[in-house]
Amino acid sequence: MTMTKPESVTSTPIANSLTAGRLPAPAPWIILGTAVAVSIALFLVLGLASGAGFNWGGAILVGALLYVPAIWLFSRLVEGGRRAMDRLVTALVTGAFLLAMIPLISLTITVITFGLARFDAEFFTSSMRNVTGEGGGALHAIVGTLLMTGAAAIISIPIGLLTSIYLVEYGRGRLAQGITFLVDVMTGIPSIVAGLFAYALFAIFFGPGIRLGIAGAVALSVLMIPVVVRSSEEMLRLVPNELREAAYALGVPKWLTIVKVVLPTSIAGITTGIMLSVARVIGETAPLLIAAGFTQSMNYNLFEGRMSSLPVFVYTQYANQGNPPEAYLDRAWAAALTLILIVMALNLIARLVARFFAPKFGR
Numbered sequence: 001m002t003m004t005k006p007e008s009v010t011s012t013p014i015a016n017s018l019t020a021g022r023l024p025a026p027a028p029w030i031i032l033g034t035a036v037a038v039s040i041a042l043f044l045v046l047g048l049a050s051g052a053g054f055n056w057g058g059a060i061l062v063g064a065l066l067y068v069p070a071i072w073l074f075s076r077l078v079e080g081g082r083r084a085m086d087r088l089v090t091a092l093v094t095g096a097f098l099l100a101m102i103p104l105i106s107l108t109i110t111v112i113t114f115g116l117a118r119f120d121a122e123f124f125t126s127s128m129r130n131v132t133g134e135g136g137g138a139l140h141a142i143v144g145t146l147l148m149t150g151a152a153a154i155i156s157i158p159i160g161l162l163t164s165i166y167l168v169e170y171g172r173g174r175l176a177q178g179i180t181f182l183v184d185v186m187t188g189i190p191s192i193v194a195g196l197f198a199y200a201l202f203a204i205f206f207g208p209g210i211r212l213g214i215a216g217a218v219a220l221s222v223l224m225i226p227v228v229v230r231s232s233e234e235m236l237r238l239v240p241n242e243l244r245e246a247a248y249a250l251g252v253p254k255w256l257t258i259v260k261v262v263l264p265t266s267i268a269g270i271t272t273g274i275m276l277s278v279a280r281v282i283g284e285t286a287p288l289l290i291a292a293g294f295t296q297s298m299n300y301n302l303f304e305g306r307m308s309s310l311p312v313f314v315y316t317q318y319a320n321q322g323n324p325p326e327a328y329l330d331r332a333w334a335a336a337l338t339l340i341l342i343v344m345a346l347n348l349i350a351r352l353v354a355r356f357f358a359p360k361f362g363r
Contacts, residue, residue: 160228231273
Protein backbone atom coordinates (compact mmCIF):
# COMPACT_ATOMS: atom_id res chain seq x y z
CA MET A 1 0.00 0.00 0.00
CA THR A 2 1.52 3.20 -1.17
CA MET A 3 1.43 6.15 1.11
CA THR A 4 0.72 9.48 -0.50
CA LYS A 5 2.27 12.57 0.86
CA PRO A 6 -0.24 15.06 2.23
CA GLU A 7 -0.71 18.06 0.09
CA SER A 8 1.11 21.08 1.32
CA VAL A 9 -1.20 23.63 2.82
CA THR A 10 -0.47 27.04 1.38
CA SER A 11 -1.39 29.86 3.72
CA THR A 12 -3.01 32.93 2.26
CA PRO A 13 -0.67 35.89 2.72
CA ILE A 14 -1.97 38.64 4.92
CA ALA A 15 -2.44 41.79 2.93
CA ASN A 16 -0.25 44.62 4.06
CA SER A 17 -1.71 48.09 3.65
CA LEU A 18 1.70 49.45 2.66
CA THR A 19 2.23 46.89 -0.06
CA ALA A 20 -1.43 47.15 -1.12
CA GLY A 21 -0.96 50.77 -2.06
CA ARG A 22 -2.68 52.31 0.98
CA LEU A 23 -1.27 54.04 4.01
CA PRO A 24 -2.43 52.50 7.31
CA ALA A 25 -5.19 54.33 9.11
CA PRO A 26 -3.00 55.79 11.90
CA ALA A 27 -0.30 56.91 9.46
CA PRO A 28 -1.52 60.55 9.12
CA TRP A 29 -1.62 60.95 12.90
CA ILE A 30 1.84 59.41 13.25
CA ILE A 31 3.20 61.77 10.59
CA LEU A 32 1.51 64.75 12.27
CA GLY A 33 2.89 63.80 15.68
CA THR A 34 6.37 63.34 14.23
CA ALA A 35 6.22 66.71 12.48
CA VAL A 36 5.11 68.46 15.68
CA ALA A 37 7.83 66.65 17.68
CA VAL A 38 10.49 67.74 15.19
CA SER A 39 9.19 71.30 15.35
CA ILE A 40 9.22 71.30 19.17
CA ALA A 41 12.79 70.00 19.18
CA LEU A 42 13.80 72.69 16.70
CA PHE A 43 12.22 75.44 18.79
CA LEU A 44 13.86 74.08 21.96
CA VAL A 45 17.28 74.23 20.32
CA LEU A 46 16.64 77.74 18.99
CA GLY A 47 15.31 78.87 22.37
CA LEU A 48 18.38 77.56 24.20
CA ALA A 49 20.69 79.09 21.63
CA SER A 50 19.08 82.53 21.69
CA GLY A 51 18.09 82.59 25.35
CA ALA A 52 14.44 83.31 24.51
CA GLY A 53 11.53 81.39 25.95
CA PHE A 54 9.84 78.46 24.26
CA ASN A 55 7.08 79.44 21.85
CA TRP A 56 4.32 76.81 21.85
CA GLY A 57 2.24 78.58 19.23
CA GLY A 58 5.11 78.84 16.80
CA ALA A 59 6.13 75.21 17.37
CA ILE A 60 2.64 73.91 16.65
CA LEU A 61 2.28 76.12 13.59
CA VAL A 62 5.61 75.03 12.13
CA GLY A 63 4.74 71.41 12.90
CA ALA A 64 1.50 71.77 10.98
CA LEU A 65 3.39 73.34 8.07
CA LEU A 66 5.86 70.42 8.08
CA TYR A 67 2.98 67.92 8.09
CA VAL A 68 1.55 69.14 4.77
CA PRO A 69 4.55 68.25 2.54
CA ALA A 70 5.29 65.16 4.65
CA ILE A 71 1.85 63.60 4.16
CA TRP A 72 2.00 64.41 0.46
CA LEU A 73 5.43 62.79 0.08
CA PHE A 74 4.56 59.58 1.96
CA SER A 75 1.24 59.27 0.15
CA ARG A 76 2.87 59.75 -3.25
CA LEU A 77 5.49 57.09 -2.54
CA VAL A 78 2.93 54.54 -1.34
CA GLU A 79 -0.46 55.43 -2.83
CA GLY A 80 0.33 57.31 -6.01
CA GLY A 81 -0.05 60.85 -7.24
CA ARG A 82 -3.87 61.00 -7.29
CA ARG A 83 -4.31 59.90 -3.68
CA ALA A 84 -1.40 62.13 -2.63
CA MET A 85 -3.08 65.18 -4.15
CA ASP A 86 -6.31 64.30 -2.30
CA ARG A 87 -4.45 64.09 1.02
CA LEU A 88 -2.64 67.37 0.27
CA VAL A 89 -5.87 69.26 -0.42
CA THR A 90 -7.50 67.70 2.67
CA ALA A 91 -4.59 68.83 4.83
CA LEU A 92 -4.71 72.36 3.40
CA VAL A 93 -8.48 72.69 3.89
CA THR A 94 -8.33 71.31 7.43
CA GLY A 95 -5.41 73.61 8.25
CA ALA A 96 -7.27 76.63 6.87
CA PHE A 97 -10.31 75.75 9.01
CA LEU A 98 -8.22 75.38 12.17
CA LEU A 99 -6.36 78.60 11.39
CA ALA A 100 -9.67 80.44 11.05
CA MET A 101 -10.88 79.00 14.36
CA ILE A 102 -7.83 80.18 16.32
CA PRO A 103 -8.82 83.89 16.55
CA LEU A 104 -12.46 82.97 17.24
CA ILE A 105 -11.56 80.64 20.10
CA SER A 106 -8.96 83.09 21.42
CA LEU A 107 -11.45 85.96 21.34
CA THR A 108 -14.13 83.91 23.09
CA ILE A 109 -11.78 82.76 25.84
CA THR A 110 -10.42 86.29 26.34
CA VAL A 111 -13.85 87.92 26.56
CA ILE A 112 -15.15 85.28 28.97
CA THR A 113 -12.03 85.47 31.15
CA PHE A 114 -12.06 89.26 31.53
CA GLY A 115 -15.83 89.72 31.32
CA LEU A 116 -16.71 87.50 34.27
CA ALA A 117 -15.03 89.97 36.65
CA ARG A 118 -18.08 92.31 36.49
CA PHE A 119 -20.74 89.82 35.41
CA ASP A 120 -22.80 90.40 38.54
CA ALA A 121 -26.27 91.56 39.54
CA GLU A 122 -25.23 95.21 39.92
CA PHE A 123 -24.01 95.28 36.31
CA PHE A 124 -27.47 94.31 35.03
CA THR A 125 -29.57 96.39 37.44
CA SER A 126 -27.88 99.81 37.51
CA SER A 127 -26.70 102.48 35.10
CA MET A 128 -23.64 104.72 35.10
CA ARG A 129 -25.48 107.78 36.42
CA ASN A 130 -23.29 109.61 38.98
CA VAL A 131 -20.70 106.79 38.85
CA THR A 132 -17.11 107.94 38.38
CA GLY A 133 -15.11 104.98 39.65
CA GLU A 134 -15.97 101.46 40.64
CA GLY A 135 -19.50 100.09 40.56
CA GLY A 136 -22.23 101.02 38.15
CA GLY A 137 -23.64 98.89 35.37
CA ALA A 138 -24.85 98.72 31.80
CA LEU A 139 -28.62 98.52 32.25
CA HIS A 140 -29.13 101.76 30.29
CA ALA A 141 -26.99 100.40 27.43
CA ILE A 142 -28.80 97.05 27.37
CA VAL A 143 -32.21 98.76 27.29
CA GLY A 144 -31.03 101.14 24.57
CA THR A 145 -29.68 98.28 22.46
CA LEU A 146 -32.92 96.34 22.70
CA LEU A 147 -35.09 99.40 21.97
CA MET A 148 -33.10 100.64 18.98
CA THR A 149 -32.62 97.15 17.51
CA GLY A 150 -36.32 96.40 17.97
CA ALA A 151 -37.32 99.66 16.30
CA ALA A 152 -34.90 98.94 13.44
CA ALA A 153 -36.48 95.51 13.00
CA ILE A 154 -39.98 97.04 12.92
CA ILE A 155 -38.84 99.43 10.19
CA SER A 156 -36.78 96.96 8.17
CA ILE A 157 -38.78 93.73 8.18
CA PRO A 158 -41.92 95.01 6.38
CA ILE A 159 -39.91 97.02 3.84
CA GLY A 160 -37.45 94.21 3.17
CA LEU A 161 -40.06 91.46 3.00
CA LEU A 162 -42.39 93.41 0.69
CA THR A 163 -39.44 94.32 -1.54
CA SER A 164 -38.39 90.69 -1.84
CA ILE A 165 -41.99 89.65 -2.64
CA TYR A 166 -42.11 92.26 -5.40
CA LEU A 167 -38.78 91.14 -6.88
CA VAL A 168 -39.77 87.45 -6.89
CA GLU A 169 -43.47 87.55 -7.72
CA TYR A 170 -44.07 90.79 -9.62
CA GLY A 171 -40.77 92.42 -10.57
CA ARG A 172 -40.00 92.57 -14.27
CA GLY A 173 -38.06 94.97 -16.47
CA ARG A 174 -35.88 97.92 -15.56
CA LEU A 175 -37.61 98.77 -12.29
CA ALA A 176 -36.80 95.36 -10.80
CA GLN A 177 -33.25 95.59 -12.13
CA GLY A 178 -32.84 99.03 -10.59
CA ILE A 179 -34.11 97.82 -7.20
CA THR A 180 -31.77 94.83 -7.31
CA PHE A 181 -28.85 97.12 -8.15
CA LEU A 182 -29.69 99.49 -5.27
CA VAL A 183 -29.99 96.60 -2.84
CA ASP A 184 -26.57 95.34 -3.91
CA VAL A 185 -25.12 98.82 -3.42
CA MET A 186 -26.71 99.16 0.03
CA THR A 187 -25.25 95.80 1.06
CA GLY A 188 -21.73 97.13 0.61
CA ILE A 189 -21.99 100.61 2.12
CA PRO A 190 -19.91 101.28 5.27
CA SER A 191 -21.85 101.41 8.50
CA ILE A 192 -20.66 104.93 9.28
CA VAL A 193 -22.34 106.15 6.08
CA ALA A 194 -25.66 104.85 7.42
CA GLY A 195 -25.07 106.81 10.62
CA LEU A 196 -24.27 109.98 8.70
CA PHE A 197 -27.42 109.52 6.62
CA ALA A 198 -29.63 109.17 9.70
CA TYR A 199 -27.97 112.15 11.39
CA ALA A 200 -28.37 114.35 8.27
CA LEU A 201 -32.00 113.27 7.88
CA PHE A 202 -32.97 114.23 11.44
CA ALA A 203 -30.80 117.37 11.36
CA ILE A 204 -33.00 118.67 8.51
CA PHE A 205 -36.08 118.61 10.77
CA PHE A 206 -34.64 119.16 14.26
CA GLY A 207 -31.49 121.13 13.59
CA PRO A 208 -27.79 120.22 13.80
CA GLY A 209 -26.47 118.41 16.84
CA ILE A 210 -29.61 116.31 17.33
CA ARG A 211 -29.12 112.87 18.86
CA LEU A 212 -32.10 110.54 19.20
CA GLY A 213 -32.65 106.86 19.76
CA ILE A 214 -34.96 106.68 16.75
CA ALA A 215 -32.15 108.14 14.60
CA GLY A 216 -29.97 105.24 15.67
CA ALA A 217 -32.78 102.84 14.77
CA VAL A 218 -33.06 104.41 11.31
CA ALA A 219 -29.31 104.05 10.83
CA LEU A 220 -29.50 100.37 11.77
CA SER A 221 -32.48 99.83 9.47
CA VAL A 222 -30.47 101.16 6.53
CA LEU A 223 -27.95 98.39 7.18
CA MET A 224 -30.61 95.78 7.91
CA ILE A 225 -32.94 96.25 4.93
CA PRO A 226 -30.63 94.86 2.21
CA VAL A 227 -29.86 91.79 4.33
CA VAL A 228 -33.58 91.12 4.83
CA VAL A 229 -34.26 91.63 1.12
CA ARG A 230 -31.53 89.27 0.00
CA SER A 231 -32.28 86.49 2.48
CA SER A 232 -36.06 86.66 1.94
CA GLU A 233 -35.64 86.77 -1.84
CA GLU A 234 -33.56 83.60 -1.83
CA MET A 235 -36.08 81.81 0.39
CA LEU A 236 -39.01 82.83 -1.81
CA ARG A 237 -37.23 81.59 -4.92
CA LEU A 238 -36.84 78.17 -3.34
CA VAL A 239 -40.62 77.67 -3.22
CA PRO A 240 -41.52 75.28 -6.09
CA ASN A 241 -43.52 76.86 -8.90
CA GLU A 242 -45.79 73.80 -8.87
CA LEU A 243 -47.32 75.03 -5.60
CA ARG A 244 -48.14 78.40 -7.17
CA GLU A 245 -49.54 76.79 -10.32
CA ALA A 246 -51.72 74.43 -8.28
CA ALA A 247 -53.21 77.40 -6.42
CA TYR A 248 -53.77 79.30 -9.68
CA ALA A 249 -55.51 76.24 -11.15
CA LEU A 250 -57.97 76.30 -8.27
CA GLY A 251 -58.80 79.94 -9.03
CA VAL A 252 -56.92 81.45 -6.09
CA PRO A 253 -55.80 85.08 -6.74
CA LYS A 254 -52.10 85.78 -6.88
CA TRP A 255 -51.99 87.88 -3.71
CA LEU A 256 -53.81 85.15 -1.78
CA THR A 257 -51.46 82.52 -3.19
CA ILE A 258 -48.53 84.52 -1.86
CA VAL A 259 -50.11 84.92 1.58
CA LYS A 260 -51.47 81.37 1.97
CA VAL A 261 -48.96 79.27 0.01
CA VAL A 262 -45.66 81.01 -0.70
CA LEU A 263 -45.05 82.73 2.63
CA PRO A 264 -46.02 79.75 4.87
CA THR A 265 -43.76 77.49 2.82
CA SER A 266 -40.75 79.77 3.20
CA ILE A 267 -41.48 81.21 6.65
CA ALA A 268 -38.71 79.23 8.37
CA GLY A 269 -35.99 80.49 6.05
CA ILE A 270 -37.34 84.04 6.10
CA THR A 271 -37.40 84.11 9.90
CA THR A 272 -33.86 82.74 10.05
CA GLY A 273 -32.64 85.44 7.67
CA ILE A 274 -34.37 88.15 9.70
CA MET A 275 -32.83 86.95 12.96
CA LEU A 276 -29.39 86.81 11.38
CA SER A 277 -29.82 90.36 10.04
CA VAL A 278 -30.70 91.54 13.55
CA ALA A 279 -27.59 89.81 14.89
CA ARG A 280 -25.56 91.52 12.18
CA VAL A 281 -26.59 95.09 13.12
CA ILE A 282 -26.86 94.76 16.89
CA GLY A 283 -23.11 95.13 17.30
CA GLU A 284 -22.67 98.26 15.18
CA THR A 285 -20.90 101.12 16.93
CA ALA A 286 -20.15 103.91 14.42
CA PRO A 287 -23.74 104.64 13.23
CA LEU A 288 -25.10 104.67 16.80
CA LEU A 289 -22.29 106.87 18.04
CA ILE A 290 -23.14 109.44 15.36
CA ALA A 291 -26.94 109.21 15.29
CA ALA A 292 -27.90 108.28 18.88
CA GLY A 293 -24.89 109.49 20.85
CA PHE A 294 -24.29 108.16 24.36
CA THR A 295 -25.49 108.90 27.85
CA GLN A 296 -24.88 107.64 31.38
CA SER A 297 -28.56 107.64 32.38
CA MET A 298 -31.60 105.54 31.59
CA ASN A 299 -33.68 106.57 28.60
CA TYR A 300 -36.76 104.60 27.60
CA ASN A 301 -38.01 107.09 24.99
CA LEU A 302 -36.67 106.66 21.47
CA PHE A 303 -37.95 110.09 20.45
CA GLU A 304 -36.37 112.17 23.20
CA GLY A 305 -32.74 112.64 24.15
CA ARG A 306 -29.61 110.62 23.63
CA MET A 307 -29.65 106.85 24.05
CA SER A 308 -26.76 104.57 24.84
CA SER A 309 -26.11 101.07 23.47
CA LEU A 310 -23.82 98.19 24.35
CA PRO A 311 -21.28 98.72 21.53
CA VAL A 312 -21.03 102.44 22.31
CA PHE A 313 -20.82 101.64 26.03
CA VAL A 314 -17.85 99.35 25.39
CA TYR A 315 -16.17 102.05 23.31
CA THR A 316 -16.70 104.87 25.82
CA GLN A 317 -15.59 102.77 28.79
CA TYR A 318 -12.37 101.80 27.02
CA ALA A 319 -11.64 105.19 25.46
CA ASN A 320 -12.48 107.35 28.50
CA GLN A 321 -10.84 105.50 31.35
CA GLY A 322 -10.95 107.14 34.75
CA ASN A 323 -9.60 106.26 38.18
CA PRO A 324 -9.15 103.38 38.74
CA PRO A 325 -8.82 102.29 35.07
CA GLU A 326 -9.41 98.63 35.94
CA ALA A 327 -13.05 99.38 36.79
CA TYR A 328 -13.67 100.87 33.35
CA LEU A 329 -11.95 97.98 31.59
CA ASP A 330 -13.94 95.44 33.61
CA ARG A 331 -17.20 97.11 32.61
CA ALA A 332 -16.13 97.17 28.97
CA TRP A 333 -15.29 93.46 28.98
CA ALA A 334 -18.56 92.58 30.75
CA ALA A 335 -20.56 94.59 28.20
CA ALA A 336 -18.74 92.83 25.35
CA LEU A 337 -19.57 89.45 26.89
CA THR A 338 -23.22 90.49 27.25
CA LEU A 339 -23.36 91.51 23.60
CA ILE A 340 -21.85 88.20 22.49
CA LEU A 341 -24.42 86.30 24.57
CA ILE A 342 -27.27 88.30 23.00
CA VAL A 343 -25.99 87.55 19.49
CA MET A 344 -25.59 83.87 20.40
CA ALA A 345 -29.15 83.77 21.72
CA LEU A 346 -30.46 85.30 18.48
CA ASN A 347 -28.62 82.69 16.41
CA LEU A 348 -29.99 79.88 18.57
CA ILE A 349 -33.51 81.27 18.19
CA ALA A 350 -33.02 81.39 14.41
CA ARG A 351 -31.98 77.74 14.35
CA LEU A 352 -34.93 76.70 16.51
CA VAL A 353 -37.33 78.61 14.26
CA ALA A 354 -35.83 76.96 11.17
CA ARG A 355 -36.31 73.53 12.75
CA PHE A 356 -39.83 73.84 14.16
CA PHE A 357 -41.44 76.00 11.46
CA ALA A 358 -39.94 74.29 8.42
CA PRO A 359 -42.67 72.83 6.13
CA LYS A 360 -43.27 69.10 6.52
CA PHE A 361 -43.52 67.39 3.13
CA GLY A 362 -44.09 63.91 4.43
CA ARG A 363 -47.54 62.35 4.67
